[in-house]
Amino acid sequence: MGEAxxxxxxxxxxxxxxxxxxxARKIANIAEALRExxxxxxxxxxxxxxxxxxxxxxxxxxxRDHLAGIDRVxxxxxxxxxxxxxxxxxxxxxxxxxxKFETAITLIDDGAGTYRVTNTANEGGR
Numbered sequence: 051m052g053e054a055x056x057x058x059x060x061x062x063x064x065x066x067x068x069x070x071x072x073x074a075r076k077i078a079n080i081a082e083a084l085r086e087x088x089x090x091x092x093x094x095x096x097x098x099x100x101x102x103x104x105x106x107x108x109x110x111x112x113x114r115d116h117l118a119g120i121d122r123v124x125x126x127x128x129x130x131x132x133x134x135x136x137x138x139x140x141x142x143x144x145x146x147x148x149x150k151f152e153t154a155i156t157l158i159d160d161g162a163g164t165y166r167v168t169n170t171a172n173e174g175g176r
Contacts, residue, residue: 056168063168074169077162084155092148101145109137 056063091099110133117126 054167056164056171060164060168063171072165074162074165077165078159081155081159081162084151084158088148088151088155092152101141101148104144105141108141109134 090097091101093100093102097103114130114133117130120126
């Protein structure tokens with residue numbers, strides 16, 4: 051497997067022509083900072099705002115238990131089902147949003163790698 055080569059039309063291959071300036075390390079640092087910032091909310095567990103916290107605490111179980119004990123009000127069962135369905139939907143959407151953030155962070159990190167390859171090509175392998 052040979053050394054990775056940058057795309058031929060990659061901005062920065064001819065810095066004067068393209069007017070592009072960049073710092074591959076700074077781009078990689080951005081990806082790392084974003085990963086660290088996402089850790090509390092994307093990790094499972096008890097961290098407030100995490101997927102695990104939303105799954106266990108965001109289901110309004112105390113309210114649902116209380117309402118389930120009320121027989122006399124029409125519509126309670128429908129309301130309880132709506133709460134349950136909406137919690138499941140919100141948890142799924144939240145998980146997908148977090149996946150999209152991770153994809154974006156990976157793309158930033160990959161871009162930093164491409165810029166590093168470009169630097170090597172521009173500097174003649176130094």
